[in-house]
Amino acid sequence: MPIDRRSFLQLLSASALSATFPDSIAKALAIPANNLTGTLTDVEHIVFLMQENRAFDHYLGTLNGVRGYGDPRAVNLHSGNSVFYQPAAEGAPAPYVLPYHPTAADLGLKFIEDLEHDWTTTHDAWNIGNWDQWVPAKTPLTMVHLTRSDIPYHYALADAFTVCDAYHASLLGPTHPNRYHMFTGWVGNDGSGGGPVINNDVGAGYSWLTFPEILEDAGVSWKVYQDIGLGLHEAGSFGDTSDPYIGNYGDNALLYFDQYRNAPSSSALYQRGVTGTNAAVRGTIFDEFRKDCRDNTLPRVSWICSPEAYSEHPNWPANYGAYYVSQILDALTANRDVWSKTVLFVMYDENDGFFDHIVPPTPPQTASQGYSTVPITNEIYLGNDKSGSMTRGPYGLGVRVPMFVISPWTKGGWVSSEVFDHTSLIRFVEARFGTKAAPLSISNITPWRRAVCGDLTSAFNFATPNDATVDLPRTAAYIPPNKDRHSSYVPMPPANQTMPVQESGTRPARAVPYTINATASADFATQKVAFTFINTGAQTAVFQVRSASPKQAPRSYTVSPNRTLSEHRGFYAVGEASYELSVYGPNGFFRLYRGGARESTAPNLVSSVAYDISRNGVTLSVKNIAAQAAMVHVENVYSGHASTHEIAGGDNFSTFVSVSNYAGWYDLIVTVESDSTLQQQLAGHLETGKASTTDPGIS
Numbered sequence: 001m002p003i004d005r006r007s008f009l010q011l012l013s014a015s016a017l018s019a020t021f022p023d024s025i026a027k028a029l030a031i032p033a034n035n036l037t038g039t040l041t042d043v044e045h046i047v048f049l050m051q052e053n054r055a056f057d058h059y060l061g062t063l064n065g066v067r068g069y070g071d072p073r074a075v076n077l078h079s080g081n082s083v084f085y086q087p088a089a090e091g092a093p094a095p096y097v098l099p100y101h102p103t104a105a106d107l108g109l110k111f112i113e114d115l116e117h118d119w120t121t122t123h124d125a126w127n128i129g130n131w132d133q134w135v136p137a138k139t140p141l142t143m144v145h146l147t148r149s150d151i152p153y154h155y156a157l158a159d160a161f162t163v164c165d166a167y168h169a170s171l172l173g174p175t176h177p178n179r180y181h182m183f184t185g186w187v188g189n190d191g192s193g194g195g196p197v198i199n200n201d202v203g204a205g206y207s208w209l210t211f212p213e214i215l216e217d218a219g220v221s222w223k224v225y226q227d228i229g230l231g232l233h234e235a236g237s238f239g240d241t242s243d244p245y246i247g248n249y250g251d252n253a254l255l256y257f258d259q260y261r262n263a264p265s266s267s268a269l270y271q272r273g274v275t276g277t278n279a280a281v282r283g284t285i286f287d288e289f290r291k292d293c294r295d296n297t298l299p300r301v302s303w304i305c306s307p308e309a310y311s312e313h314p315n316w317p318a319n320y321g322a323y324y325v326s327q328i329l330d331a332l333t334a335n336r337d338v339w340s341k342t343v344l345f346v347m348y349d350e351n352d353g354f355f356d357h358i359v360p361p362t363p364p365q366t367a368s369q370g371y372s373t374v375p376i377t378n379e380i381y382l383g384n385d386k387s388g389s390m391t392r393g394p395y396g397l398g399v400r401v402p403m404f405v406i407s408p409w410t411k412g413g414w415v416s417s418e419v420f421d422h423t424s425l426i427r428f429v430e431a432r433f434g435t436k437a438a439p440l441s442i443s444n445i446t447p448w449r450r451a452v453c454g455d456l457t458s459a460f461n462f463a464t465p466n467d468a469t470v471d472l473p474r475t476a477a478y479i480p481p482n483k484d485r486h487s488s489y490v491p492m493p494p495a496n497q498t499m500p501v502q503e504s505g506t507r508p509a510r511a512v513p514y515t516i517n518a519t520a521s522a523d524f525a526t527q528k529v530a531f532t533f534i535n536t537g538a539q540t541a542v543f544q545v546r547s548a549s550p551k552q553a554p555r556s557y558t559v560s561p562n563r564t565l566s567e568h569r570g571f572y573a574v575g576e577a578s579y580e581l582s583v584y585g586p587n588g589f590f591r592l593y594r595g596g597a598r599e600s601t602a603p604n605l606v607s608s609v610a611y612d613i614s615r616n617g618v619t620l621s622v623k624n625i626a627a628q629a630a631m632v633h634v635e636n637v638y639s640g641h642a643s644t645h646e647i648a649g650g651d652n653f654s655t656f657v658s659v660s661n662y663a664g665w666y667d668l669i670v671t672v673e674s675d676s677t678l679q680q681q682l683a684g685h686l687e688t689g690k691a692s693t694t695d696p697g698i699s
Contacts, residue, residue: 031333033408033465034341040432040457042409044341048425049304049328050182050251051321052175052313053117053352056165056400059318061099062147062500063158065415065507065694066165067358069099069145069500072667072697073590073683074357076582077132078550083357084499086143089136094493097135099143099355099500102491108150108322111315113488115141115353119173119198122353123393126172128369129544129554131359138353140493145354145500146318153322154402157346162410162459162510166586168360169350169398170422170449176200178349178398179253181422183303184210185444189378189395198381198395202238202250205258211426212254212301214442216268220433221299223292224252226276227285227307233261233274239305244485246279248305249313251349272299290331293338301429304328314352315488329406343407345425345456351399359584360397361419361542363448364556371565372558374451374540397421397452405456409465415694416459416510417587418539419452427455451540451560458510461691506663506694513539515687516559518583520593521606521625527571529579529593535559537687541585547572548580548594571596577677578602587685588665588695595678603630603672607680613688617658618666620682624651630672637667637683638697659686663693 034042061068075083085096104110115138124137134142148155157163170181177187177198186208188195193208215222226232229239229247238255239248254260254273263270279285285307292298312321325346333339363379364370383392403420423445434440515537522529533543543557543565549572557565574580578596583589596602604626609618624630624647635642636657647653659666667683685692 031336031340031408035462035465038463040460040462042341042462043343043407043432045298045300045302045338045343046429046432047302047304047328047332047342047344048182049306049325049344049346050179051306051346051348052249052251052311053114053350054312054318054348054402055351055354055356056167056358056402057099057356058145058351058354059151059154059402060158060163060165061145062502063155063163064503064505065698066163067417067588067695067698068502069357070502070699071357072695072699073584073588075131075359075546075584076548078130078548080548083131083359086134086355087132087136088140094497097140097143097493098497099145100491100493100497101145101147101500104489104491107146108319109317110489111317111486112144113141113490114314115139117174117350117353120391122172122399123391126393129359129362129556134355138355141490142353142355143493144491148503151318151322153319153326157325157404157406159413160411161407162405162412162414162416164403164405164416164418164420164459166358166400166417167347167403167420167424168400169348169396171198171350171396172360172394172398173198173350174200175251175349176202176253176256178422179251182349182425183212183253184208185423185426185442186378186446187395189446196381202256205261206256207258209442209444210254210257210259211429211442212269212273213259214440215301215429215433218433218438218440220301220440222301223272223299224254224276224303224305225289226252226305227279228276229280229307232276239276241280243280244308244316245310246285247307248276249308249311251305251311252303286327286331289328290334293331293335296335296338298338298342300433312348315486340408343405343409345403345405347403347422347425348401349422351401356400358400359544359554360399361452361544361558362394362397362556363558365392365394369553370545370556371567372448373560373563373565374558375447376558377448378446379448405459407460409460409462411465413507414459414510415507416512418454418458418510418512419542419586420456421449421453423449424453424456427453428457431455431457448558452542452558454513454539458512502698504699506696506698509692509694511689511691512587512687513537514541514586514589515611516541516543516585516589517609517611518543518585518591519606519608520581520583520591522579522593522596522604524596524602524604526568528568529571529581531567531569531583533557533559533565533567535561535563537561544584545569546582546584548574548582585684589684590681591683592679592681594680595675601628602626603628603675603678605630605632605670605672605678605680607670607682609666609668609682611686612656613686615656615658616660616664616686617656618686619654619656620668621652621654622647622670624649630674633671633673635669635671637669638662638665662696664688665695665697667697
C-alpha cells in the first residue's frame with residue numbers, strides 16, 4: 001500500500017533504490033512526472049498493450065480493495081445463492097461450482113487450458129442478464145482463479161500504479177471484434193464496410209474507418225509495434241506463425257482492413273501499420289520499440305502486439321506475459337525524458353470464457369427489457385452478420401477484464417471504478433490530442449457507448465502526480481525455458497468447495513462521476529412496484545433491476561445526467577414475500593425492496609436517501625404509506641449501530657447518517673417488527689468529486 005511522501009523521498013536515495021528495485025523500476029520511481037501544466041496535456045506519449053483472454057476475477061478477484069470475491073453486494077441468482085455459486089451442468093456431482101484455485105505449484109507458469117469464448121457461448125453464459133449459465137456454457141474450468149502468489153508481477157502492478165475494476169471488454173464475444181473496438185470504435189455495427197463482425201473470421205477485408213486514419217489526418221504520429229512473423233501482407237498470415245515466440249499472433253486488427261492490406265509500401269498506413277521487426281532473421285521482438293524510446297522517436301500513440309507465447313492467451317502462462325510487460329517497461333524507463341511523459345495502458349481483449357461476477361451494463365433490446373434516455377442505435381446485433389446464424393443480442397458491454405494504468409501520474413496503488421471499455425482508449429487519445437479548434441473524434445463509437453463509458457482521464461492525478469509507489473518484483477524467472485508448445489493443464493473443482501478469500505484492506509480510490517439514486521414503492525392494489533431512477537451526476541449510469549423470481553428477467557435502465565426514468569414491475573411471489581427486487585448501479589450502488597404479506601393491510605414503507613456533501617453524510621427518510629403504525633428498525637451495516645422508531649400510518653421519519661468514518665460508504669437496512677418479509681436496503685457511496693477509499697465492506 002502507499003507510503004507517506006517523506007518516506008518515499010527517502011526511499012529515492014541511490015543506495016535505497018539499488019537495493020530495493022529492479023533497475024528499470026528504480027528509474028521509473030526516481031523520474032518525476034512531466035508536470036509542466038498539471039493537466040492532461042503533460043502526457044506526450046500513449047502506449048496501448050492489449051493482452052489476451054483473462055477475466056478480472058480470474059486474475060485479480062483476491063486483490064484487496066477491488067470489487068472481487070469479497071464484494072458485499074454481488075448479485076443474487078434465482079436460486080437465492082450469490083452469483084459466485086454458478087449452477088453446475090445437469091448431472092454434475094454438486095449443484096453449483098464456486099471459484100476455485102488449483103492446487104498445482106507455480107500456477108502462473110502453468111499452461112491452463114483454453115476455453116470457448118465465442119459470441120454464442122458468451123451470450124449463453126450471459127443469459128439475457130441472468131448471468132447464470134457459465135458452467136454449462138464454458139465447463140467448470142470457467143471458475144478457476146489465480147492469486148498474488150501465482151502472478152506476483154500483476155499484483156505488484158496494481159500495488160504500484162492504478163487498476164480499473166470496472167473496465168469491460170467491448171463485446172460479449174471473441175478477440176477480433178474486441179480489438180476492432182480498440183482500433184476503430186465498433187465492429188461495423190451499421191453494416192457498412194463489411195460489418196457487423198462478431199466472430200474471428202478475418203478472410204474478407206473490411207473497410208470502415210479506423211482511428212489511426214483519424215490520427216494521420218490530424219497530424220498525430222502513431223505506430224503499431226509488432227513482429228512480422230511469417231509476414232504481414234498475405235491473408236492467413238498477418239503476423240501469425242508456427243513459432244509462437246515471434247510474430248504478432250494476428251492481433252494487429254488493422255491488417256484485416258482493405259485500406260491497410262492494399263496500402264502502397266511508401267504510404268503512412270503501410271509504414272506505421274504493416275511493418276515490424278523480423279526476429280526470425282535477426283534481432284529481437286523488442287528492438288524497434290527500444291530504439292524509438294532511446295532515440296526520442298516514440299510516436300504520440302502506439303499499439304503493441306505481443307507474440308502468441310507472451311500474449312497470456314491460454315494455454316500460455318500468465319507469467320510469460322509478466323516478463324513481456326517488464327521488457328516494455330525496461331524500454332520506456334531507459335529514457336528518463338520519455339518515461340516522464342508516457343502512459344502505458346495494459347488491458348485484455350476479452351475473458352476467454354473465464355468467469356467474472358460483475359454483470360456488465362447492456363442496453364435494453366426491447367421495451368420489455370428496459371429503457372434508455374440515450375439512443376441505443378447500432379448497439380443491438382440483429383442477426384445480420386455474413387453468416388446470419390448468430391444469436392440476436394446486445395454487442396456489449398463485455399465481460400470485465402483487468403486494466404492497469406501505468407504512468408508517472410498513476411502511482412500509488414489506486415483503484416478507478418468508473419465504467420470503461422475498449423472505446424475508452426480511443427476517447428483518451430481524443431481528449432489528449434483534440435482541441436476546440438480541431439476536435440479529434442471518430443463517429444463509429446455509438447451514442448450509448450460514449451455516454452456510458454468514460455474516457456479514462458479520471459484514473460489520473462495530473463495536479464500532484466509525484467507521489468509514492470511500491471516495489472515491482474523481478475521477472476527473470478518467467479523467461480520461457482524453451483521454444484516449445486505444451487499440453488494443457490486442466491484443473492478440476494475440489495470435492496469440498498469454499499469461497500476464495502479476498503485480501504483484507506482498502507485502497508485509495510479515484511473520484512467517479514456518479515451521483516445516482518433510486519426509489520421504489522409497492523402498490524398492493526395494482527400488485528406492482530413503482531421505481532424511479534435518478535441521475536444528478538456528470539456521467540450516464542446504467543441501473544440493472546433483478547427479481548428474485550425466475551418469472552421476471554433482469555431489466556436495464558440507462559439514465560443520462562439530469563434525467564429520471566420511471567417504471568413499474570409486477571409482483572411475483574418469492575417464498576413468503578410478495579415481491580423481491582434489487583437495483584444495481586456503478587461503484588457498488590445497491591437498493592433492495594422486498595416485502596408484502598399479500599394483503600392490503602400489510603406494512604408498507606418507502607425508504608430513500610438524500611446526499612449531504614456539506615455534512616459528509618446521507619439523510620435516510622422512511623415514510624409509512626400503510627394505514628397502521630409500524631415499528632421500524634434501521635441498521636447501519638458499516639457502524640453496526642441499530643435503532644428503532646415507531647412511525648404512524650402516513651407519517652415520516654428522517655435521520656442523518658454520517659459517512660465520515662467509512663470513506664463515504666453507506667449501507668442501511670430497514671425492517672419492521674410486524675412483517676419479517678419486509679426489508680429495504682440502501683447502499684452506495686457519497687460522491688464528492690474528491691479522491692476517496694475503496695469500500696471497507698469488501699472482505
